[in-house]
Structure formats: C-alpha cells, structure tokens
Amino acid sequence: MLSLKTILISVIIMVPIILWYIKSLEKxxxxxxxxxxxxxxxxxxxxxxxxxxxxxxxxxxxKGQN
Known part of the structure; x- marks a missing residue:
C-alpha cells in the first residue's frame, strides 16, 4: 500500500501541473x-x-464537467 507521504508528494506535484494544463488550454x-x-x-x-x-x-x- 502506498504511504501517506508518497500520496502527498504525488498530489503536490500533480495539482500544479493540472492547473497549468487547464490554463494553457484556456489560452x-x-x-x-x-x-x-x-x-x-x-x-x-x-x-x-x-x-x-x-x-x-x-x-x-x-474540469470534471463531462
């Protein structure tokens, strides 16, 4: 099972990437x-x-609006 530390690091890395991708799509x-x-x-x-x-x-x- 993944440790809490691994999950937190993954979230901290992925959230800014996803937000950047959404912003670039809007541009x-x-x-x-x-x-x-x-x-x-x-x-x-x-x-x-x-x-x-x-x-x-x-x-x-x-954005989760399927």
Missing part, C-alpha cells in the same frame, strides 16, 4: 476564437472550429 481556446474571427475562407474557419471543439472537450474533461 489556446482564446487564440482559436480570434483565429476564427480573422479567417478569410470557410475551410480555414472549419479547421479552427474543429480544433476549438476538441480543446473545449478537453477543458470539460479536465
């Missing part, structure tokens, strides 16, 4: 929204919208 989401607004043709908009939907899906998973 990427803002970038893609801006890219969709500035896209010239429909094909480019569609590509960015597909990527944006994947990012939002990952954000929901990370």
């Amino acid at each position: 990427t989401e803002k970038f893609y929204i801006e890219a969709i607004k500035n896209a010239k043709d429909l094909e480019t908009k569609r590509i960015f919208m597909d990527a944006l939907s994947k990012i939002r899906r990952n954000l929901r998973k990370m």
Whole structure:
C-alpha cells in the first residue's frame, strides 16, 4: 500500500501541473476564437472550429464537467 507521504508528494506535484494544463488550454481556446474571427475562407474557419471543439472537450474533461 502506498504511504501517506508518497500520496502527498504525488498530489503536490500533480495539482500544479493540472492547473497549468487547464490554463494553457484556456489560452489556446482564446487564440482559436480570434483565429476564427480573422479567417478569410470557410475551410480555414472549419479547421479552427474543429480544433476549438476538441480543446473545449478537453477543458470539460479536465474540469470534471463531462
């Protein structure tokens, strides 16, 4: 069985990494929204919208909002 010390160290290491990942996904989401607004043709908009939907899906998973 894992010791309490090992579990605490794992949590202390993992929580900041998960929070950083969520923050980077939010920044990427803002970038893609801006890219969709500035896209010239429909094909480019569609590509960015597909990527944006994947990012939002990952954000929901990370925040526990399945």
